[in-house]
Amino acid sequence: MVTVASLAFLVFEHFLTFEDEVEVIWSKPKHAWIKWAFLFIRYLALGVQLVNRVVDFCIATHAPMIPGILQRWYMSQVGVGGALMLTVEFVLMARVYALYQKRVLICIIFSVLVAIEVGSLILGILLTNPGASFDMEMYLSRNSRAYAYFGGAVILSQITVLALTMSKYRQALQVGWGREPIVMVTIRDGVLAFTILLSMTITTVVVTAWQTGSAAIANS
Numbered sequence: 001m002v003t004v005a006s007l008a009f010l011v012f013e014h015f016l017t018f019e020d021e022v023e024v025i026w027s028k029p030k031h032a033w034i035k036w037a038f039l040f041i042r043y044l045a046l047g048v049q050l051v052n053r054v055v056d057f058c059i060a061t062h063a064p065m066i067p068g069i070l071q072r073w074y075m076s077q078v079g080v081g082g083a084l085m086l087t088v089e090f091v092l093m094a095r096v097y098a099l100y101q102k103r104v105l106i107c108i109i110f111s112v113l114v115a116i117e118v119g120s121l122i123l124g125i126l127l128t129n130p131g132a133s134f135d136m137e138m139y140l141s142r143n144s145r146a147y148a149y150f151g152g153a154v155i156l157s158q159i160t161v162l163a164l165t166m167s168k169y170r171q172a173l174q175v176g177w178g179r180e181p182i183v184m185v186t187i188r189d190g191v192l193a194f195t196i197l198l199s200m201t202i203t204t205v206v207v208t209a210w211q212t213g214s215a216a217i218a219n220s
Contacts, residue, residue, distance in 0.1 A: 003052065003053065003056065004053065006049070007049045007050070007053050010045070010046055010049055011046070014042070014046060021042075025038050025039065034091065037087050037090065037091055040084075040087055041084055041087050041088060044080065044083070044084060045084055048077065048080050051073075052077075055070070055073065056140075059136065059139075059140065070134075070136075070139060071130070071134045071139075074130075074134065074138070074139050074144060075125055075129060075144055075146070077144070078121065078124065078125055078144050078146040078147060078150065079121065079125065081147070081150075082117070082118075082121040082150050085117075085150075085154060085197075085201075086114065086117060086118070088193075088197065089114075089117075089154075089157060089158070089161070089197075090114075092161065092190060092193055092194060092197075093110045093161060095189075095190055096110075096161055096164055096165055096168070096190065097110065099165070099168045100164070100168060106164070109160065109164075110161075113153075113156065113157040113160060113161075114157070116153045116156065116157070117150065117153040117154055117157060119153075120149045120150050120152065120153035121146070121149070121150040121153075123149055124144075124145070124146030124147070124148070124149025124150050125144075125146045127146075127149070128144055128145040128146045128149070130144075143204070147204055147205065148205050151201050151202075151204055151205035152205065154197075154201045155198065155201055155202060155205070158194050158197055158198045158201065159198070161194060162191065162194045162195070162198070165187060165190050165191060165194070166191070168187075169187045172187075
């Protein structure tokens with residue numbers, strides 16, 4: 001029920017903001033990377049939710065399913081979630097990178113963090129593949145433990161970016177331009193976004209490690 005409700009909310013939000021999306025996002029030139037990042041995040045998340053609900057329906061109605069395909073979809077969701085998270089982080093990192101006037105050191109730090117996340121994602125998938133132990137109960141009630149590997153790296157990245165954001169804000173206050181409207185909005189939105197992402201990531205990691213019967217709800 002919770003997973004269906006989350007899909008209903010997501011679809012409702014898409015309809016509610018579609019006009020603004022067309023006006024603000026679709027009108028951007030084809031070479032604008034932020035346009036494609038937005039569309040990737042928005043529609044990949046919706047597509048995955050739709051597929052998950054179809055799979056849930058097939059399981060509930062006892063429709064014939066190929067276990068191997070179901071297992072691959074179970075593990076691929078970690079990669080999909082990682083791709084979505086990395087894209088969101090890339091957008092927010094770009095804002096912080098701009099705040100630091102595109103310093104090379106900041107670019108190196110972010111590149112290393114992204115590399116760690118990608119490496120942990122791949123390592124997690126390789127080490128936690130359930131293999132022959134995979135069954136329907138695992139799909140319905142447990143997250144892949146690969147989330148915990150990737151989530152640890154994501155938490156490191158988010159804390160680092162949040163610290164860099166707050167450090168730049170303190171510097172801005174000291175030199176007198178920290179209360180400029182554009183700076184205030186950038187800092188406020190960045191801190192809020194990373195706080196929400198950090199909370200979601202920590203929750204997913206904890207729930208995955210706990211592996212309760214409701215753990216799969218974290219995917220919603």
